[in-house]
């Protein structure tokens with residue numbers, strides 16, 4: 001189930017990076033990222049739990065991960 | 080937390096107050112044995128946490144051990160006030176010359192313990208206070224300064240007791256005050272405190288209640304009484320709503336939610352943040368003519384799922400039409416997370432958030448994000464500049480069809 005309040009966009013480069021997938025999994029306090037065999041998996045049912053801490057945005061290279069506030073016209077969380 | 084009578088008696092006994100040679104039994108056979116050891120007429124008393132035992136048939140008199148066993152068997156199967164008994168207390172039938180009443184109760188208004196004493200025991204003290212006020216002595220004492228026996232003596236004397244009785248009763252009431260303080264009680268009551276034919280005094284019944292928060296401090300005493308950590312001693316069986324909220328809370332360690340609805344049957348569901356604010360807001364809703372459906376608390380930064388679970392449980396209660404979400408000024412719980420949770424609950428139940436959420440009073444952390452979410456869904460919200468009382472008034476007014484009329488109605492004194 002997609003989030004009502006939050007969405008996450010992962011660039012193709014990041015999505016296929018297994019090392020980064022592990023780091024994202026570790027960084028996110030509410031388990032929105034999982035390290036799958038093919039790389040980053042977004043756990044949709046946890047999206048609305050996002051606390052906007054920005055750790056994923058910091059962990060990924062610039063533009064690699066975007067956290068979008070759907071209630072705010074899709075504004076992206078600043079790095 | 081409430082203690083069973085047999086536990087209360089042990090506490091009283093440990094405090095140096097004389098009790099009868101009672102025994103606690105969980106089977107008819109055990110009751111027979113105790114009655115045999117007592118060797119005379121006995122009283123068999125149901126051990127339940129609810130009141131009204133006598134009326135419900137939970138107290139019976141027996142002349143022989145066989146009769147005691149028969150009564151025990153019947154009482155052990157007798158539900159009283161929704162509770163099955165933990166066991167029965169087998170007590171020798173005392174030869175009573177006079178019954179007295181002694182208690183110490185926490186006076187929340189004075190913020191001090193209050194000593195109460197009457198020479199008319201064995202009945203409701205409220206009744207005695209109403210019809211025979213001259214037979215009730217009372218006096219506060221300090222929880223900080225050492226207790227003096229003289230304070231107990233004054234209270235007993237104020238009930239009209241003099242002479243030898245006054246001298247013998249003074250240490251009993253003083254010990255009860257000591258028990259109240261040492262064991263973090265909110266109520267320590269002996270009723271009746273009986274004077275036997277030989278002039279001695281014994282506690283024939285005792286009722287103790289301890290501050291819930293004191294459980295860790297009183298661990299040793301509770302262990303001695305055989306009370307396990309998970310023995311929560313709810314006075315009422317939890318309602319389906321309370322069970323549901325408890326399960327949502329237990330499923331996720333983040334934040335704390337609490338929900339009670341015993342005695343609440345209204346149409347306005349409450350989701351309230353910050354300790355004392357919950358009681359104040361529930362009262363504020365009532366004072367504006369509103370009818371709360373529940374009492375609840377949310378805090379400690381819960382997850383969205385937890386806030387959603389609480390809001391859903393409230394909205395699913397029979398008769399609930401709207402939800403008021405109100406945070407007190409001391410709340411540091413994230414407003415945006417709570418807002419997401421309650422909106423999600425509405426949407427998942429197929430309800431329109433702007434029509435279902437009567438008011439959202441916002442103090443807390445991350446208010447700006449909270450404002451954005453509430454605006455996006457068209458929910459009526461206010462910030463800390465609007466008092467809790469005014470927020471409650473608006474929530475109640477939202478039930479009126481004509482907003483202007485509603486405003487006028489709610490503004491009437």
Ligand code: SF4
Nearest residue numbers: 028050051053054056
């Ligand atoms: S902002 Fe924080 S909580 Fe949200 S997805 Fe990124 S790491 Fe997870």
